Amino acid sequence: MSDLSFRNWQSVQDEVLRRINSRLWKPGDLIPNEAELATEFGCARATVNRALQNLADSGLLDRRRKAGTRVTLHPIRKATLDIPVIRREIEGKGHTYLYSLISSQTVIPPQGIIGRMQLKPDDRLLHLVCVHMADGKPYVFENRWINPRVVPEVSGVRFIDQSPNEWLVENIPFSSGDITFSALSATKFESGILACKESEGLFVIDRSTWRGGEAITSVRLIFAPGYQMHTDI
Amino acid sequence: MSDLSFRNWQSVQDEVLRRINSRLWKPGDLIPNEAELATEFGCARATVNRALQNLADSGLLDRRRKAGTRVTLHPIRKATLDIPVIRREIEGKGHTYLYSLISSQTVIPPQGIIGRMQLKPDDRLLHLVCVHMADGKPYVFENRWINPRVVPEVSGVRFIDQSPNEWLVENIPFSSGDITFSALSATKFESGILACKESEGLFVIDRSTWRGGEAITSVRLIFAPGYQMHTDI
DNA sequence: GAGTGGTCTAGACCACTGT
């Protein structure tokens, strides 16, 4: 059946993919174990392992010790999004980047932020409001909260020349975070800042980042009309 | 310096992460090569390789043969999104799923679709318009184009009981695809279908999938107000 | 208890690329 042509993990992966896509191995089917495949393909078990593990990571195979490897019944496709610094995103598109700080103050945050960042009731946060512009036109509105108790370094920064987005990425490592994507209708306030019509549909990213058990920062990014986030799968 | 405690690739990765986050190794720095780290950690080079490769995949390290491994200067965080079948997404939230086909016809598609799917000028596509509902309320509007030349199986399907979304995922494997996320303002048409106010901001996903060099299908999903897409990083 | 995947090892060769 097979010749000696499966000498590396990529070709093994391609062959397994071929068998899945051709429905030789159907969704739900148990496939041969690693040792058998290694024999069939004429390579080491570790090579087969690498290929199958990669396919399991992308959601096409389900693997469990003792139970073996099965073709995923209802595959959940995974897309990977790049989350660049806003300045680099804009410059990467060939536009001129400009940043403008609108306001900066230390205040007791609203309930929504307290909940999302799991703050103590009397925590005061640095609240920054600013706009990133591409070729002079508003690109995204950044509404950010930073916890100075967790990030004391922030007290020495003015955020005049550098946006909080960029400063945080370059200076404050984080251990985990969560992102929510949604859409909203521009209020009068947002339409003013982003130079768009009131009630226009806008793309929104809410993101919080954590270090250990404490929230570092939480931000809402509201993008100007026409913004698109793209990826390949 | 180090004891014998780095016996597996995860602990090696943790230690490397610690050195990056503590700024012992700063962005741009060249770190020791695999052989040196293996000696220091008291493990095999393959174990170090696995750890560093994983970190490079998540964008924290830059690795090049001969040039060595550096801490990424401007890390691009990557988020992984799960893209489930709509029915499962709704049922997974504990809602009752309902699907309704609005129209189905084979027509010459508009220019935008011809371009996006790189069709021949006289290709006719199956055009399906339908709505997915959660607990009886509109959840997402599916506007789909399928190329019957690439997917002849589609001719036997009525899409009365099963949505094109679900049928395609379960029956038509694809080799690649692209996704675009954006926001738009509801037109009168969309506000009618999704039972929302006209001009309300709506979350939109455009997705095309390909097999070999040919486009299988292209779809625009317009979600009802309030929809959120969430992930952890 | 036994079968499966998960991982580690020591060694080897190769592929790429900076100098």
Place this chain on the structure above:
DNA sequence: CAGTGGTCTAGACCACTCC
């Protein structure tokens, strides 16, 4: 050309989990 990461191998042991 030489140094680095990328990968393969054969063998081993372990961890999990189904029966």
